[in-house]
Amino acid sequence: MDRRLAIKWMLAASAGVVMARNPMLGASNPPGIAEPEPPFGYGKDSNLMKASKPGDYWPLTFTELQRRQAAVLADIIIPDDGKNPSATSVGVVDFVDEWVSAPYPDNLRDRKIILDGMAWLDEESVRRFGRRFAESSEADRLVLVEEMSRSQKAEPDAGSSQAFFRLVRDLVGVGYFTTPVGMKDLGYVGNVPLATFDGPPAELVAKLGLVDEVKW
């Protein structure tokens, strides 16, 4: 595997943004003119050893109302299941806020989808149930979420509430499963130093009908 073979680690049936877009591949720049440098976020030489948290490199921008709605949505998407905590308890709302507040082109695109979708969700909730989404009853919220989740399409139409929910769900999922809690839930057991690398368990190799026949 080389440095650009970033195998999608999750349900990658649809094209996700694994790596950022290469700015040099845009067709926007006239011949002979260099592509403009990307907007400044954390820069090209930040201290990789230093742990950071959302808000350290650019200000978070969710309003209090938006945060409340995002928190309710996040915990519907990943609730506490009795064994594992919910999305909000591992900082997912801060991550989504960080994502939509970042200065990069992909994030600016997602910001519009998310903020427009959140405004629509509150309007729709008021129209049908008389209250904003976060203040609605659990049953009313689930009606709306269930509707948004039914896209019937691999790629929901741009601008639809289904496309908004797909993105919110992906962000909540990424925010959750990239934490130590989420990794444990997934069954990721790496990132620890080992004296030897023993490969897959022998019984698993046999179960799949494989042979570890190689001479190494």
Added chain:
Amino acid sequence: MPLIDSGSTAKSYDVIVVGSGAAGGQTAYTLTMEGARVLMLEAGRNYDPRTESPMFNTPDTAPLRGSGTPEKYFGYFDATVGGGWTVPGEPYTNVSTEKNRKFTWWRSRMLGGRTNHWGRISLRNGPYDFKPRSRDGLGFDWPISYEDVSPYYDKVEMLVGVYGTNEGLENTPNSPEGVLLPPPRARIGELLARQRGRPLGIPVIAAHRAVLSRPLDSKNLPAKIHPGNAKAQRILAEDMQNRAACFWATDCGRGCAIRANYQSTTVHIPPALATGNLDILTQAMVREVTVDAAGKATGVTYIDKTTGTEHHVSARVVVLGAGACESVRILLNSKSALFPNGLANSSGLVGKYIMDTVGASWNGQIPLLESLPPHNEDGAGGGHVYAPWWLYKEQRAGKLGFARGYHVEFGTGKTMPQGFSSFGPNADGNTSYGRRLREEARRYYGSYVGFTGRGEMIPNADSFCEIDPKAVDKWGIPVLRFTWKWSDHEFKQVAHMQRTFADWIAAMGGTSKGTPSPDGSKAIEPGGAIIHEVGGTIMGDKASSSVTNSWSQTWDVPNVFVADGGVFASNADKNPTLTIMALAWRTADRILDQMRQGNL
């Protein structure tokens, strides 16, 4: 005082080495271990992987969960400083706006250059790869053969530490007994790909990667690498003892604090500094090679980026190892009355025949790999197996429609979740959430396989770089302008890659999204995107048709050498770094020999 500033350079050096990556690092290592006094110039900042590699850092402590951004394209933790597809204040331009006519240029600005984040895949060119024109009439033969380079492959592999096996496959050379380190065990998905590839005729063997699967043999290797040189042996033995074996965690692209993989900064520079013969000047942007009235190089002029001031340093020999294109830029900007078209450019070929690797990929989901019991698949921070090109016979018989081959790298397993990744629709086409999302995440995580083809591009006259007539960088130095073109050989090769990968995924019982396009021009990665650019100062056997001779010595200026991939006369599917190091070592040996003889 090895890391010096502009005020502390010696009056003159034996050799100035421009660049500190695979080429500059290897050249400086060989020269200083054999007693030459060397000044290394690096355009970026000092970088120490021992203290700057985020070894166990998790994505929840990184901005955007470690996702790639235009500032850190390969993710937040990638060991690239100051660069990427753009470098602030140091632009480059393209003649065309079309995707397949553009070149995209990855640079870093740090000690060790791009060796700090590379994939560590270390494949030898085979005998065919040095004589491609003799085989199919296309491109150029090198003026050297595999036999000229193989002793240097041996030395590089012993020095840096490469895991792999000897399989004796066509044009896939074995290393001598005892040179390679044992490869790590294959992962479950790699075993499945191996089993299901066999009926398709695809051989899957141990990858060759520059990662220490066990500590280097510091007792015996130094004497083999530096015969008759007690000081070099002692320094190297001590340094090898300071490199730990891989602890089977952390993606190699983050760099390695325990020095278990090859980076110029983990392997070449520490022992070179220990000789006392190396001065390193960082933040030094070389503008031009200077010459005297007789047309001999006298040294280089550089900009000290910390002060913005211009300086000159002198040496008997100048070695360019700035990276193929950056070395071209320096030569073309070195204009004088004697060399009005740039240095070493009497052939007019400086900047011509730039090649990258042909790249395409295809992913699939494999039900057999769903819901597997958790086990640690981190391994050596990269692939444990690969498939070398296997269709030589069919290609010779003209059955494929394209002239050169590719190898296959692949990714499987439960890699550390980091960065953005779409979860996609569920089987009903809907967006899962709640309990179902958790269940699907557990089930599908680790069930994906990604195949990546890395193929040979044939050099062509429409892929080149030159000095842009107008644009300059922030130091006022004229910048490069690129022109790019693929041929049908590359497009057809890409279509073959994707078709093969889709068949392979099907043979693994998996499914992939859509079907590959028979039109490879849609799927080919853009020029430069694989970051294997070579050529531009190609070697040959005549001054009229090449820039350097078989020793990487420029025909026009005998005390100027090019140590980087610029001298490649072809770009085999094998990743270029190992060959760059082997050729740099050979060139450094030649410089030492010629200095001893008084010819330089």
